[in-house]
Amino acid sequence: MESADSAAHALRFYPRDACACFEGKGVDCRETTAPSIVIQPLQLLADGDMRAKGRYDDDRCFACLSPEIFRICGIVDHHAGTRRRYTLWVCNACGSAHLGERLSSEQLEQIYPPTFYSYGVDRRRKRWVSAIERFRYYRHRFRPQCTRLLEIGSGCGEFLRTLDHVPCVIGLERASAASEAARKLGIDVRVGDVVDQTLFEPRSFDFAYLSHSFEHLDEPGAALESIHRWLTDNGELFIAVPNFAGLLPRLFRRHWYNLALPLHVSQFTPTGIRRLLKRHGFQVTNVRWNSDPLSIPMTAYFATGSMVTDMGRLVRVAMGILALLCIPLSRALDMLRLGDCIEIHAHKAGQRAEHGPYR
Numbered sequence: 001m002e003s004a005d006s007a008a009h010a011l012r013f014y015p016r017d018a019c020a021c022f023e024g025k026g027v028d029c030r031e032t033t034a035p036s037i038v039i040q041p042l043q044l045l046a047d048g049d050m051r052a053k054g055r056y057d058d059d060r061c062f063a064c065l066s067p068e069i070f071r072i073c074g075i076v077d078h079h080a081g082t083r084r085r086y087t088l089w090v091c092n093a094c095g096s097a098h099l100g101e102r103l104s105s106e107q108l109e110q111i112y113p114p115t116f117y118s119y120g121v122d123r124r125r126k127r128w129v130s131a132i133e134r135f136r137y138y139r140h141r142f143r144p145q146c147t148r149l150l151e152i153g154s155g156c157g158e159f160l161r162t163l164d165h166v167p168c169v170i171g172l173e174r175a176s177a178a179s180e181a182a183r184k185l186g187i188d189v190r191v192g193d194v195v196d197q198t199l200f201e202p203r204s205f206d207f208a209y210l211s212h213s214f215e216h217l218d219e220p221g222a223a224l225e226s227i228h229r230w231l232t233d234n235g236e237l238f239i240a241v242p243n244f245a246g247l248l249p250r251l252f253r254r255h256w257y258n259l260a261l262p263l264h265v266s267q268f269t270p271t272g273i274r275r276l277l278k279r280h281g282f283q284v285t286n287v288r289w290n291s292d293p294l295s296i297p298m299t300a301y302f303a304t305g306s307m308v309t310d311m312g313r314l315v316r317v318a319m320g321i322l323a324l325l326c327i328p329l330s331r332a333l334d335m336l337r338l339g340d341c342i343e344i345h346a347h348k349a350g351q352r353a354e355h356g357p358y359r
């Protein structure tokens with residue numbers, strides 16, 4: 001595709017918007033005067049720019065291998081409180097995107113502190129708050145039918161604890177804080193990096209479960225290689241991720257709640273994740289749109305220039321109430337396949353797909 005087409009695509013979905021909306025909030029605004037979108041097909045980049053892009057070691061989209069990717073600069077961190085701006089590389093062929101830098105271990109420690117929300121059980125949470133959250137998430141309940149299940153990004157094992165019907169459940173986390181909290185719950189959560197294939201014996205599990213953890217991984221392809229090795233023949237895979245092709249990211253772009261840079265390193269579209277899974281030996285059997293209505297009021301909140309760290313108790317309660325009111329709209333978007341979260345069901349295929357271009 002010609003660069004002019006790339007530009008048209010980029011400007012249609014990501015028109016240049018002001019970078020000055022966070023002035024006065026202590027954000028590093030060094031890129032404020034830079035264009036918010038820079039369209040540079042990779043083959044036209046100078047050497048310096050090639051080094052700057054960081055993540056794309058093979059100069060192609062991580063999901064579909066297309067060389068047509070463009071970058072969006074100056075995206076503010078609304079979630080993790082790093083007070084920095086980030087660059088996102090977006091694929092012009094499949095629409096997937098990836099953070100433009102590899103995070104250092106110091107940065108990872110900062111954005112995933114031992115107090116990270118999924119690493120521990122919040123015992124202070126009121127019972128009625130949990131009941132409302134369960135109601136909001138009622139479509140998110142998924143009960144895998146299997147005998148040996150591995151959850152990657154299991155946190156402290158709160159989901160695994162609900163799987164009474166599965167004889168063997170094991171979690172995998174990169175933080176020891178999560179493993180220690182899981183031990184108190186009686187759940188086996190191991191500490192390790194999913195790309196380390198030696199963590200488990202080949203064919204150890206018949207189900208791999210990743211609920212909103214896949215987008216946090218720096219190397220999703222390497223993670224799929226490990227999962228493929230650990231699954232039995234015809235073992236099943238469930239992945240839930242934000243949908244970068246949904247209506248909210250298209251309308252609100254950098255303010256979209258689930259963009260969540262730098263926590264969400266990879267952004268997927270249905271097309272992109274299908275191609276990624278196929279290349280790593282998985283056959284997709286079903287794609288389902290299943291969004292959290294909280295994304296709608298939170299995206300609107302971020303569009304006003306606010307951040308998670310600005311939220312007081314009153315705002316949190318208001319967001320919870322608005323999320324309940326947004327349930328019908330969220331369900332309607334899911335029915336139209338425009339929701340901002342997708343669930344992928346796949347199984348291990350016998351042969352790896354050829355690493356052909358763009359597919």
Ligand SMILES: [Zn+2]
Pocket residue numbers: 061062063064065066091092093094095096272
């Ligand atoms: Zn792509």
